[in-house]
Amino acid sequence: MASIMRPSLLRQSQTASQRVYSTFARQPSPLTQHLRPAFAPVPSTRIAAFHATQRQAILPALPQKITGTLNEPTVVPDPTPAHGSYHWSFERLVSAGLIPLTVAPFAAGSLNPVMDATLCALLVVHSHIGFEACIIDYFPKRRVPNLYKASMWALRLGTITLGVALYSFETNDIGVTELIAKLWNA
Template identity: 50%
Template sequence: MSTSLLLRSTLPRHIARQPTLVGAVWLRKALASTAAAQEEQGEFKYVPGGPIYKGTVNDPTTFPPPNKSEGSYHWAFERLLAASLLPLTGAAFVTSGSAYPVLDGLLGVSLVMHSHIGFDSALVDYVHKRKFPKLGPTLTWLLRATTVGVLVGVYQFNTQDIGLTELIAKAWHA
């Protein structure tokens, strides 16, 4: 059985009866109309990890509403936080001892928030909730819970133990 006869026998009748379509043009149009028919019948299934398309090709792209905290203010805060870690860490080296609880608190919160923002950016870039509707929000909430847990741990370390500045001084002189 020839290839064209085999393809004609597997395609719907209204496509197989078109003798004017030959070669690749016929095959492309035949497969496109078959795919459209399958889509109308709901035969396409969700592929895990694949994109989720809503609407048709001619529908406009939906954008999230504008938010100032996700734009330039957010970027400026990230840069300010990253730049403030340099003098805070330098001050922790200069001031050895736990006589500076404010410095311990600032350094602890700054390090944790800097890490949180970095991991959150990675989640937004690579595990976005539009592409991964269940995994994206789950990992985002897991990151938030972890950040709160680390903040509690840093607070306890600063108040009930030696504190971050003393830890840095001991690690530097070790």
């Protein structure tokens, strides 16, 4: 039974039935038989086993907008330090700072609330920067300005909500590192 389900057997049976049907349905003309070399195979359609859908585009293209004419120069934005190398350096500093802050409370054995609060703040900043980069990449301000603006406001709201929730968890409950330590030992 399992040998029947092999894709190669399904293809062979399908092409064999097509050959039988094609011999009865249409006979090639003598001219095409004469022009085709004897070693050339009979053209047949390729069959993929277990595929029921056609190939379709994943997403439609975003709306296109052309500004200016061919002879106008491209507008170059003014350079700002917030979007240049300082921004990149700040991202790397936050990412590198997370490594010792995640290991230190458990390696040293002390659960300090200041270290816990610093870890939570850096996690919030790190996630905000990452999601902001995704929004900038996938929803360009120039092409979809309304979706870009809505996404940025949703990100800001989510970041503030996460910050308030972590602050409340740090001050009114056991804190993130203590929770991880208890879960680890459970």
